[in-house]
Amino acid sequence: MGRVNNIEQIQRRTVRILALGQVLGGFGLGSVLSIGSLLARDLSGTEAWAGAAATFSTLGAATWAIPLSRLAYARGRRASLATGAAFAISGAILVIESAHIRFFPLLLLGIFLLGAGSATSLQARFAATDIPIEGKTGRSIGLVVWATTIGAVTGPNLFGPGDALGKFLGLPAMTGPFLFTVAAQIGSTLVFWFGLKPDPLKFAQELQKTTNSVKPKISLKSAFATLRENPLARYAVISIALSHMVMVSVMSMTPVHMQDMGYDLVVVGFTISLHIAGMYALSPVMGFLADKLGKIRMIFVGQLTYLTALGIAGFGSENRWLVTLGLFLLGLGWSASTVSGSALLTSVLPPNEKTNVQGLSDSMMNLSGALGGGLAGTILSLVAFGGLNTFALVPVLTVLTLTTIALVRTSAQKVIAAK
Template sequence: MTSTASAGTAAHLSDPDRAQRRILRVLVASQVLSGAGLAAGVTVGALLAQEMLGSTSLAGLPSALFTAGSALAAVAVGRISQARGRRPGLAAGYLTGAIGSAGVITAAVLDRPVLLFIALFVYGAGTATNLQARYAGADLAAPGHRARAVSTVLVATTLGGVAGPNLAAPTGAFAETLGIRDLAGPFILSGAAYALAALVLVLWLRPDPLLLARAAARAEEADTTTEPAAAGSGPAVGRGGVVLGALVMVLTQLVMVAIMTMTPVHMDDHGHGTAASGLVIAIHIGAMYLPSPLTGWLVDRHGRTRVAAASGITLLASGVLAAAAPGDSVALLALALALLGLGWNFGLVSGTAIITDTVPLATRAKTQGLVDVSIALAGATGGMASGIMVAATGYPALALTGGILSLALLPAVAATAHRERNP
């Protein structure tokens, strides 16, 4: 068994491009499935809590809970990946998300809000795992192609992510035939999708990208003809890279989750049904992932910091439009949420590339997991604060505040660029 594995690793070391192509294909398949899983909670989580609690002020709690749960899961997935490889780490995360989905359905059947909140916390593992998969796509990528590798994994989420919200109404009807609340229906889809994503990874994510990357690094170190600078070649951004990359992703996540979470509630307050809010969220999720190939090319071609700055400007435009859009205008809200998704995409791809450039392989998975904890906590903060703020001041004030907050990226990017020019 060991000799077979070693032979396989040696074969893939001799042809890393072939191994990378296979890994990306498997990751794409799992991301399509997991995209449908994470979209369910985004679409109806706040509405389900509102229905069970009878209060708008706590409608942001589900988002806060499953993003807080994703923080814990990010640590666990990162540590498992660091110790055993990407395959067991990602598979364990998706299985946990499937268990959380089952818990949400059970809570809806029993009408137990406390159980709902616990289950949503567990469900958040799927969101964290979906994000961690992007790092697996970059493990074997050359430095100048890392952003494009990340974008390939991210764009795969689009199919499931767009289909998931649009299946809210049919899965709701299916749930009603089973005697379950219609708003719990999408979690039936998410449970099955997460379980299948885990199965795909367990069966086919071979070779493991992180373990193979480490083996390649060891082989390169053993080769006395390799120049010491070769391993560090590429668009590295210096010691400030971890801080900048984390800040970009944390801030974009905070703003995105806050505005996205309360948009279905805002639409519901203006008489729009589940189908309309599902369409808007589907457009939003499409904008979060579909532009990824273009974003990856822009990041690799024009630089990480320029795209990070573009993220802040795009999020500002989204916040202003969402604040100004009439509550009865589905089209304008859809456009605002599309810009929100695009700004998030710019931030995630550029931030991920910055982190991957900066962190060495020996500690990469663990550090990436810790960075994603910060991202998840930012999402939890945005989700929880959004409901409270909307209850106190209204949706337009939330959207405008989020847009203005995103401008904090610009001085951070400028300061980092200045340090790199003047070390």
């Protein structure tokens, strides 16, 4: 009993440290995708390249996900998370410099490096489940995701003050908010490096050695092999990836659409803040419901929320308040789908395969987001914001179909097992 209590105490402390790191790391999320898209349009001179900010941010996160997961396996979560946040610092500095010298490729490189911060944030949610506590997988993930709310919601509302600070310091327009990103990521690096003691993954590996001598797998080949052999893990990865594609494609183009409607950065920041609140604020509730009602059912709920969000934002594309409501619901749909999908993935994987497949999942999630963000700018320029929301229905309907199949299969398996 004493050993169990000690494990639970270490887990609670780990979640608190991860949450604090997420609070700080969250400050950079809104700036990258929203201000980044405006900078991309400004430096490139065309609206079609506005989606490049989301593309390179998510492409960066996808690229960093697997190396960071391998670093976690070799050196622990502490080294991996601190390294990812440190790379994000350099990315924010390059973004500011790119605007100063007006060099679009440097902006893309900076945003690509900032993607390491996104990869770190995603890995942190899995780090919350390294130390296994029965029946609390969804809640642990939900709490860490929720912690992002403070920084992520506050961040976009600092667009105005950040821009004013940037002007005071003589920085180019729209780069001031990235000063807050630099400061926040420095704090996040320090929290992860000095706070994650004992390292949760190393601690879990030590626990595993006492009960399981199977050597952990660490390669892309073995990760794909696991997905081929595990239908639920494969479904979870696909659901997370496509859900992220929907969110990135619509959210990244909203600032461009609203600026075209004549709204300033303060209004845009308010809209993005509500969207991000939808993504993170209720994530503990989503995690609790995933544990209680079922993870697959909650993914289904998330996709239904997406349908509602796309309908409101699409049909109300010329109304600021309807766009804002649609973006808030888009965030809720992402929360339900991502928290539940992540909890499902963790729960159906053997301990020796978790870190490897989690890294692949984060990479596929961000590649899907990069594809969505890349296409979004072109779609927006061709068929406007309403058309973009219509195109986003395709991945939603795909996940709904896969979820229905998964629900039928799991129900049938329960019936067979009960006989």
